[in-house]
Amino acid sequence: xxxxxxxxxxxxxxxxxxxxxxxxxxxxxxxxxxxxxxxxxxxxxxxxxxxxxxxxxxxxxxxxxxxxxxxxxxxxxxxxxxxxxxxxxxxxxxxxxxxxxxxxxxxxxxxxxxxxxxxxxxxxxxxxxxxxxxxxxxxxxxxxxxxxxxxxxxxxxx
Numbered sequence: 001x002x003x004x005x006x007x008x009x010x011x012x013x014x015x016x017x018x019x020x021x022x023x024x025x026x027x028x029x030x031x032x033x034x035x036x037x038x039x040x041x042x043x044x045x046x047x048x049x050x051x052x053x054x055x056x057x058x059x060x061x062x063x064x065x066x067x068x069x070x071x072x073x074x075x076x077x078x079x080x081x082x083x084x085x086x087x088x089x090x091x092x093x094x095x096x097x098x099x100x101x102x103x104x105x106x107x108x109x110x111x112x113x114x115x116x117x118x119x120x121x122x123x124x125x126x127x128x129x130x131x132x133x134x135x136x137x138x139x140x141x142x143x144x145x146x147x148x149x150x151x152x153x154x155x156x157x158x
Contacts, residue, residue, distance in 0.1 A: 019047030041136025076134030
């Protein structure tokens with residue numbers, strides 16, 4: 001995999017960073033624009049996958065350890081479940097949209113700057129987008145990492 005040209009290796013890292021930043025923007029704006037957690041997570045994963053394809057599994061500057069992947073996937077799953085259970089407790093059903101400021105922790109000046117009750121009150125949807133984005137990003141990336149590791153293992157055993 002690492003026999004690619006020098007031009008590809010020079011431009012792959014900046015393009016990967018642009019893809020990752022675009023995915024983060026898609027996740028964070030998913031409650032007011034088309035897109036959201038799944039699309040943003042797939043975009044972040046495409047940046048990681050592009051880097052792995054160009055540099056190879058062991059030489060990629062965007063290398064993800066097994067522990068890091070496990071932690072991110074657990075955070076995504078637990079966050080989604082916790083928000084669902086909070087909604088179950090407050091509204092009577094799973095993923096009840098109980099509002100953004102559950103414990104009244106957002107300061108008043110922040111609320112007035114961002115017109116908090118009017119424009120940005122999307123409830124728990126932005127948080128769910130983040131957790132779904134984490135799950136999709138880790139899921140797609142780990143599939144490619146597993147296949148690349150398997151290919152590396154089979155090439156070494158021959």
